[in-house]
Amino acid sequence: MPTSPRQLLEIENLSVAFGDRTVVRDLNLCVARGERVALVGESGSGKSVTALSILRLVQHAMYTGRILLDGEDLLRKTEQQMRGLRGADVAMVFQEPMTALNPLFTIGKQIAESLRLHEGLRPNAARARGIELLRRTGIPEPERRIDSFPHQLSGGQRQRAMIAMALACRPRLLLADEPTTALDVTVRQQIVDLLIGLQEQEAAERGMAVLLITHDLNLVRRFAQRVAVMEKGVLVEINTTEALFANPQHPYTKRLLDSEPRRQVGAVPSDAATVLDVKQLAVDYRTHAKGWRSLFGSASFRALHEVDLTLRRGETLGVVGESGSGKSTLASTVLGLQRAASGQILIDGKPWSSLRTPQARRALSAQMQVVFQDPFGSLSPRMTVEQIVGEGLRVHRREIAPQERRARVSALLEEVGLPADALLRYPHEFSGGQRQRIAIARALAVEPELLVLDEPTSALDVSVQQQVLNLLTRLQKKYGLSYLFITHDLAVMRAMAHRVIVMKAGRIVEAGDTLEVLRAPAHPYTRSLLAASMQAPQADTREELA
Structure with missing residues (x-):
């Protein structure tokens, strides 16, 4: 079939298999010169395999079909020919630059x-x-x-x-694989604007096209001219961006668009006890002085400036801000992991500073647990799920017999929606959402009062993200848990937080009820975050307190 003069890339009946397992099936997709196309879907949908197949970077894969670049079938080229093409005619921007560089x-x-x-x-x-x-x-x-x-x-x-x-x-074709996933909202907007500006300039001069791989629907709406949706290796829908968002046809597309976080937090009783009370918290880091200042010793950098906050039982306090705003420093200090701190931190009325012995600090630390951003990085690959979830019980509940500990771990896995056979399996055998459920089960094992949630859904697809948020909401209502929820995703914060504090350069610049702050942000920095998140500042009409 001759190539259309406008089409730069034509993928015809492409199937990609590993042995007897087909991960992309009969895919047909075109990208015109100067066009921006988004390929969306959940993890495992085949979108990244499709992008890597264009460059023939998928090892041990078997291909059928054709991938035409300006009419030349890339699947018929030798490896030496592909080396000359990679980076020159087709280039790729990867998700995690620290790994790719x-x-x-x-x-x-x-x-x-x-x-x-x-x-x-x-x-x-x-x-x-x-x-x-x-x-x-x-x-x-x-x-x-x-x-x-x-x-x-x-x-x-x-x-x-x-x-x-x-x-x-x-290059004539730029492949962008989740280029903004790990970035703050303002930096994300800058990168999106940069890609659009560069593509439009190159398109005018050389017709460069972009194929964007992402699960960020806000990014798709802003960036792409057409959208292709993949589910389990099959292309289920393709349309212009405006038409697809306005009137999705396939049930899977409708489910994806309906997976945006929805507010379902419960009201906190007016007499709820205070679990966390932070007063005048400041943190200074020692740094090496430069130039003539080094003659007078080391310098210091203040990461937190006199932070005050409270958190009640059953309440979620959202902490938002860009990288370097002090969010993670605040979390680590609350958890007792930061020694270079002044001020006061009270957990259930007990100050951290008054605890002198390791035993006393360990007993109080059992009341606080943390769920990290990257579940795969925070779970030991050498331990089974039973060992991971039961570790806290072995440290903090030594009186529990092994049989009872196993029973508790099994109950926790059931509580977070994991199968019974998960006990003896390892983290790599689970999906990203399942690994985050394991991390949540581990945090719940010692029956804490406070969970520090550090970007717990930022690495997850939108539908899996919603499942984890629903789980956290259900657990909070059932056990009266308090959440210190750190995020740069304002949609997630709006869905989960009763109150919010906005941090910039180690200071709280705005604080208040979440919906009120979103409806009428008072500080210019908060308004800039809302603008950068590509969302309207008003809360959705569905987003009322349950």
């Missing part, structure tokens, strides 16, 4: 490598082009930053550097 080489050397291989530029010319690319992607002081290593850049700067590398050889 080589930590041993500067940003400049990594950009220069592509320019040297594909365009034969000499070192000085490659460096000059690299500086221009960094400037174009909005990295400040590009002449200095080009000699920085990845760990010396912020998350947003690393993602901009990845985009600069991808655009170095001016």
Whole structure:
């Protein structure tokens, strides 16, 4: 079949299999020159495999069908031909730049490598082009930053550097695999605006197209001109962005669009006891002074400035802000993990500072547990689920016999919706949502009063995210748990939090009832967060207290 003069990429009847397991089945998808297309779906839907198959980066895969780039079938090319094509004609921006970038080489050397291989530029010319690319992607002081290593850049700067590398050889097709998932709302908006601006400029000059892989529906609505929806390896719907959001046809698409977090928090009794009381909390970090100041010793950096907050039984307090705002420092200090703190932290009226012995601190710490952002990174890969969930019981409830401990672990797994056969399995055998349920079961094992939830759903798909939020809401209502909920996702915060504090540069700049703050934010920083989240500040009419 001849290629349309407008179509840059044509995928025809593509199937991808690993042995007898087919993960992409009979996929047909086109991307026109100068077009932005989004491929959406949950984890396991086959969208990332599809993108990687275009570059033939899926190992041990068996392909059928055709992948045409300007009429040339990429599945028929040799590996040597594909090496010449990767980065030059088709480039990719990956989800996690810290993993995708080589930590041993500067940003400049990594950009220069592509320019040297594909365009034969000499070192000085490659460096000059690299500086221009960094400037174009909005990295400040590009002449200095080009000699920085990845760990010396912020998350947003690393993602901009990845985009600069991808655009170095001016590809015809850019594949962007979840390019904003791990970023704050304001940085996310900056990256989206950057990608749109760069694509429109390149499209006008060379017809560059973008295929975006994502589960972020707000991002899709803002970025894409057309949307393709995948479920379990099958393309179930494709339409213009406006038409698909206005009138989805397939049940799976409707379910995805209906998975946006909904508010279902219960009212907190007026006489609820105070579980957490923080007064004038400040945290200072020691840093190495630079220049002549080093002659006078080390310097200090204040990460928290006189923070005051309270949290009652059965209440959720949302903590929002960008990276570096002090959210994680606040959480670690409340948990007793931060020694360089002044002020007072009271748990059930007992101050952390008064606990002198390890036994006393351990007894109080049992009242607080934490659920982390990355469930896979926070669960030991060498321990079974039974060992992971039962670890807290072994430490804090030593009087419990092994048989009773196993029974409690089984009951907890049932409570969070995991199958009975999960006891003897390992974390890698579960999906992301199931691993987060394991982390929640582990936190509940010692019957705490307070859970610190540090971005517990940011790494999850929208539908799985909603399932975890529903679980947390149900557990709170059943056990009267208090949540300190740290997030940069305002939709999640709106769904879960009774009250919210907004942090910037270690200070609380705004605090109040969640819906009131969202309806009428008083501080300019809060308004900028709302604008960057691509959501209206007014709460949905469905979002009333249960």
